[in-house]
Amino acid sequence: MTALTAAVDEPEDYSARHLSVLEGLxxxxxxxxxxxxxxxxxxxxxxxxxxxxxxxxxxxxxxxxxxxxxxxxxxxxxxxxxxxxxxxxxxxxxxxxxxxxxxxxxxxxxxxxxxxxxxxxxxxxxxxxxxxxxxxxxxxxxxxxxxxxxxxxxxxxxxxxxxxxxxxxxxxxxxxxxxxxxxxxxxxxxxxxxxxxxxxxxxxxxxxxxxxxxxxxxxxxxxxxxxxxxxxxxxxxxxxxxxxxxxGGIGEFCTYLAPDEAVNDVLRIQGSGQFTETVPVLDDQGHMTPTDVDRRLEVDIALRWGTGYETTARSFVNVIATPKGGTHMTGFERALVRVVNDQLRASKLLKDKDDPVTKEDVLEGLTAVVNVRLPEPQFEGQTKEILGTSAASRIVSQVVGKDLRAFLASTRRGEKQQARAVLDKVVNAAKARIAARQQRETQRRKNALESSALPAKLVDCRSEGLDRSELFIVEGDSALGTAKLARDSEFQALLPIRGKILNVQKSSVSDMLKNSECAAILQVIGAGSGRTFDLDAARYGRVILMADADVDGAHIRCLLLTLFYRYMRPMLEAGRVYAAVPPLHRIELTNVRKKRGAKPEDRYIYTYTDSELQRRLLELEKKQMTWKEPVQRYKGLGEMDADQLAETTMDPRHRTLRRIRVEHAEEAAKVFDLLMGNEVAPRREFISQGAQELDVSRIDT
CATH class of the missing domain: 3.30.565.10 (Histidine kinase-like ATPase, C-terminal domain)
Incomplete structure (x- = not known):
């Protein structure tokens, strides 16, 4: 302590001899x-x-x-x-x-x-x-x-x-x-x-x-x-x-970097611009004199949009990578956002009341290589990670704006289709961003309100354990009334839906979230959607789709599976999604009571297909069993009483369930896209080919 005080009290100990000059290397x-x-x-x-x-x-x-x-x-x-x-x-x-x-x-x-x-x-x-x-x-x-x-x-x-x-x-x-x-x-x-x-x-x-x-x-x-x-x-x-x-230069580089399938061909943008810069120049006497020098900046850019969501952008100055960007990247991104917004307004994809798309929307799925060349660029530091030459922003923005506008407004057949695909992708990205924000807000409200966020039409079960809990997604209110009486309220929950839900294969995330039935299913399962889906947060161990055993019921199951495939795929991959198998016919035997030891429930035999019905009738005829004519054919779940629905479809001791699995994701994606996507021609061809193999007598009319 004493030595320190002495050093402070004697400033003359610090003098010019303590200074040092490091020379050269x-x-x-x-x-x-x-x-x-x-x-x-x-x-x-x-x-x-x-x-x-x-x-x-x-x-x-x-x-x-x-x-x-x-x-x-x-x-x-x-x-x-x-x-x-x-x-x-x-x-x-x-x-x-x-x-x-x-x-x-x-x-x-x-x-x-x-x-x-x-x-x-x-x-x-x-x-x-x-x-x-x-x-x-x-x-x-x-x-x-x-x-x-x-x-x-x-x-x-x-x-x-x-x-x-x-x-x-x-x-x-x-x-x-x-x-x-x-x-x-x-x-x-x-x-x-x-x-x-x-x-x-x-x-x-x-x-x-x-x-x-x-x-x-x-x-x-x-x-x-x-x-x-x-x-x-x-x-x-x-x-x-x-x-x-x-x-192939940076065009080939852009293709190499791209992580996804292309929406458009690689677009090559090239140009140059002049600017004046004041720099110190060494004269003949060895003095540094400020001098205005004309510079030329050359711009060479390759870019393409892909089907993915990640942005891959590499920038270079005289072949030196600038991983943290700089003025050339600022000009590039500014031109992209300005030109894309202008073209979206011109093509009416954005209405006057709509907010402009953001940089994140435009850059989604973009792969770009931005390379500029100029004499004596101004970097920030010896490591050259950021370009500081201010004129680069203006020149790059001008070059990109001119060529990109020409591409997006092109009337050539191939370029016009690709430009429209790019604009559609940007608009969908903006819609997804807005929908995701709305979903986050909904999730925040759900966390704040807890159970009040669950739909009122949900008939929940008492058990919270995943091992036994089941959620039945039931078609129609009429079936719901019967299912309430048929279920085991300890572990079976019911969620009714009205008819056919939205086809989410050809709808945006925003449209899906606006659909009350889709939103209700997401909220009830409680694990999020898309990339944020958390399987461990799901509220039920099984989800069972229970629809009528007819064409409309099959369509509803397909729509529901499309929703799960696109937004809750981990549920399918984990084998936690099932389809209930309700019967199609009921045979009421008339002479079963005469047999010794026969129980009342033995009077009824349920079949699930027309071929099974014919086979069982032949077996009964050989056994000289008689039945009530005509055989009852169920038009829907609502025609069953509670005991029949429980015995055939809901009671784990007697029911049959079909587990829905995604063994081959790519093939499944193609089938979903064929049957539920936007392309009509391939679906029409599929139906035409299938019509030749259809048994007309099996159509329910």
Whole structure:
């Protein structure tokens, strides 16, 4: 405590001698995270890509067609290209060879408006020098003018090594050495570096998959460029090699990224724009003078909408990924929302009273690759994750707005259909968002009001256990009255529905929720719907569909199963949905009382199909049994009394249930879409073919 007080009371102890100035690469080694983000695997991978990006810039300029990346077994990384090669002649102001200048001086390079690169990713001029500063050893070889030039560095200091690896004896010294002759047409650069383990964590390593993903991505962005990856780090597994080359560009990249089926073909949007930027320019006297410079920004975008819900958007500036977006993505998204809303209004898909669709609606199911190229882009930080050039927003918005409007308003036959499909998808996404919000509000009200949210027409059971509890969805109020008397109120609940519910296969989520019968079923089951459905929250162990044994009853069961399939599929997958099997006929025997030991209920025999009825009558006739004519045929559940309904359909000891299963989801989806979807022609063809096999005598008229 005393020492601390003395230090505070004597400010003269803090003087100019306590200040320090970090010169050159010393600052990089002192604060590496400022330049590469971290000193773990992520930072090491960033160093590798700083070197690779220099080769990529050569490819962007049209000087390089191949890049090789080798991960050596000793932990070093080597990058080779067939570009022009780093200059080796002396730089006039410093007198240093060009390769030594870019490897040892921060903010030195050919990407500061000197005309060497029209567009590049390494605009800060610190990439190679930062990697050099953080390497225990870095070797560079350059093929230029018929000779191979070589130079080595240790932690940013030029010199020579007497042996292999970073631990070999080192002698400091400047200069480039000519090591051999090559053909004059042969040019390129080879850089191999060993990460300095004084800087990087011991377990820092380069993940092969991340390298392959970005190599593939870069090959997509530069058509015709070959990028080969070779991994020699695991000799027990053998050498891993893979090469990427894509001539289709970002259009092919967009198709590769898409996770779903396409709604429209890949739309390619290309254009450019001019802007003026004030930048400091080095004059002949070595002074930095603010100067207005005309810039050109080129826009290249590929996009398509799919049937899914996820958004996959990748953005790039001069082939450098900008995972956090920036001004180019802001302009892209702004143009999408503006143009889509305008076209929806023009095509009357959105009424004047309707709210405009949002960005989330437009981006749903979208896969897009946004790539812009411009000289000296302004990034936020050395990691280049966000583009900050303000003019990019305006230019990208203009280019996208023009081409997208032309596509959505196209009158060409193919494009018109695809444009309408895109607009319909956006409108449906907006409706689903609104319906989901309404459903959340309904759910909140339900949580607040508890049981008051349950429909009044629900006849609940006393038991809350899932093992025995059953919910009967009953067709009609007449059947409900009989079912109330026939049920076991301890574990059997009843929910009546009026006739045929909404066909949800060709209706939106919003329409489904507005339908009182569908909403009642969802509320009674109590487990949500769609992607939010929670099987564990279901209030009943079984759901049993109880409809008449006729054509209308079959139709009602189909509609109910469509609702379960689309919005409560886990119930089907768990085998918790059943169909009751009510009888179609009742045979009343007239001479059964004469038999010894006969019970009153033995007077009746129930059959469930016409063929079963005929078979049983023949059996009875052979046994010389007589029955009351005519045989009773049930037109509906309401014709049974409570004892008959309980005995045949509801009593677990005597009833028959059909469990509804979804064994093959894709085939089931096709059948549901065929029978209940919007496409009329395939359904008409199905009915026409089935009509030839129909037994007309079985139609209930």
């Amino acid at each position: 010393e600052a990089v080694r002192k604060r590496p995270g400022m330049y590469i983000g971290s000193t773990d695997s992520r930072g090491l991978t960033h160093c590798m890509w700083e070197i690779i990006d220099n080769s990529v810039d050569e490819a962007l300029g049209g000087f390089c067609t191949r890049i090789d990346v080798v991960l050596h077994g000793d932990g070093s990384v080597e990058v080779r290209d067939n570009g022009r090669g780093i200059p080796v002649d002396a730089e006039p102001r410093s007198g240093l060879p060009g390769v030594e200048l870019v490897m040892t001086k921060l903010h030195a390079g050919g990407k500061f408006g000197s005309g060497s690169y029209n567009a590049s990713g390494g605009l800060h001029g610190v990439g190679a020098s930062v990697v050099n500063a953080l390497s225990g050893r870095l070797d560079v070889e350059i093929d230029r003018q018929g000779r191979t030039h070589a130079m080595s560095f240790r932690r940013g200091i030029p010199g020579g090594f007497d042996g292999a690896g970073p631990d070999a004896p080192f002698t400091a010294g400047s200069g480039v050495e000519e090591v051999r002759r090559v053909a004059k047409k042969v040019t390129g650069t080879r850089i191999r570096f060993w990460p300095d383990r004084q800087i990087f964590l011991k377990d820092a390593d380069i993940a092969r998959e991340s390298l392959l993903d970005r190599a593939r991505q870069t090959a997509f962005l530069i058509p015709g460029l070959s990028i080969a990856v070779r991994d020699e780090r695991f000799p027990e597994e053998g050498t891993y090699e893979e090469e990427f080359r894509f001539d």
